[in-house]
Amino acid sequence: MATAESTALIDVGILFGAVAIAGLVANRINQSVIPFYILIGMLLSEYVVGRIDFPALLGTDAIPHGAELALADTDFVHVSAEIGIVLLLFFLGLEFNLDRLIASKERIGKAGAVDLAINFGAGLLLGYALFGSFLAAFLTAGIVYISSSAIITKSLIDLGWIANDESDALLGTLVFEDLFIAVYLAVATALVLGGGAVGEALGQIGVAVGFILVLLLLVYLGTAWFQRSLETDSHEFIVLRALGITVLLSGIALSIGVSEAVAAFFVGMAFSATEHVHDLENLLEPLRDAFAAIFFFWIGLSTDPSLFLGVAGLIAVAAVATTPTKLISGYLGGRLYDLSERRSVRVGLGMTTRGEFSLIIASLALSGAGTALPEPIAEDVYAFAVGYVLVMSIVGTTLMQYSSEIESVVVPRLEA
């Protein structure tokens, strides 16, 4: 079905159906949906289904050769995935209330700084050891540093931790990470699109910083305009206008070499100062989730699982090295929040999950293949990131689920 135009609608239908089923399965077995969206994408890609020779296997032509069944990485899927990234970051910006951050800046700042120093530092070392180039190390550092807001928040709610004191430390640290990732993506995009070398990328970084300053000015001065822009009783108009503004500005950003995600983050921040935050959250959340699901699916679709074989060792090393770093930084962060040993251990367990933002960095790495990064390295970083997220999202949610068993072993030793 990969080629015929008349089947485009069927392809999209299969995409949504497959994602829906993956979500159902994940829900049934109490796992986070993100790895399942990736896996189903991988399964339906030219690399898995596409390689199965059904006629030869079954001895009948009733089912065509797999290559005709595999879903292609069409423009629709790609652009939808891009909108998924934009909406994910738009929501971060929307949640990003400056007053709130300033109110608790000290604790968030300290816990966030410890988290950043330990994990980003470990990521840089690890990345350089694994890939041997600065840009690859920089991307690896981002991939292993940023925890998954989506998975962690959902697990907090599912496990009922949301009512406990550790939720403040966990969510506070996530806010710090989210702010950092906005800056990081701006720099990383400039490095990737600027050709990789820091010197060559300086011009690109200048453009990115300039664009961000313009956006910041817009956010600062434009609150009244953003407020007026959504002044309507119609849900339809609110959604259309918000998408119009957000997607257009993100597109413009990308066209001049600035990360579309960062632009979306600032647009979200601009709207967070208006009275429409609640409406936007309610109306755009389903849209974000639908497009984010396509993003994860697309990540799977572009991943050749056989590449995992080449990077399986790297993934294992990274998982073994960066699970403890998050445990330690989370524990220290919990202590900075004046939490007990037991709750601090939980913060560590909670922060281990990596997810959507590591994948955004992975897709960024892929876009630099052949220019900023030599193609084999870009593909390795990409496959590494996808495999790493698959492993860490499962490790992280499992650690959270078995926290009481882990606490009963670890906490007495810490207290002793």
Place this chain on the structure above:
Amino acid sequence: MTVYESDLPGVGKKFEVELEDDSRLVIVTHNTGKREVFLKDDPDADGDKLFELSDRLARKVGTILEGAYFQPVQAEAVETMLTDDTYLEWYNVSDAADIAGQTLEEADVRNRTGVSIVAIQRGDDLISPPTPETVLQVDDTLVVIGEREECAEFETLLGDEV
């Protein structure tokens, strides 16, 4: 009693209410409007989830807890206060009531007890206002206005125990 309020970025808001016995009620208001209610045995304990409510239901339960919301039901004696001492009550006419079968004029309720019968619910019909000729029947629900003592007086007239 202290209420602790904190933001949950990406989720909503959390309120912790100190209860009398050192335990705490934790209410998480999600951005979606959903409310989750937890009970902690002490400030350091893990929260036990009691229940969750949709936005709409939570508001209704909230006003009931506050005492501001009331849904009239036809019961034996449901009372609402109009002022400090004036009650609006619902009474059922049982078999035991002497006044069953009498007209309002014969029953002479106003002079005997002081309360006024302002309406009578009979099956699906509402008789409002009832006339002196209206006959009181068994199973009628009488809507009555009067002071506390007058209402008590009327209740004895109905043959119900006070």
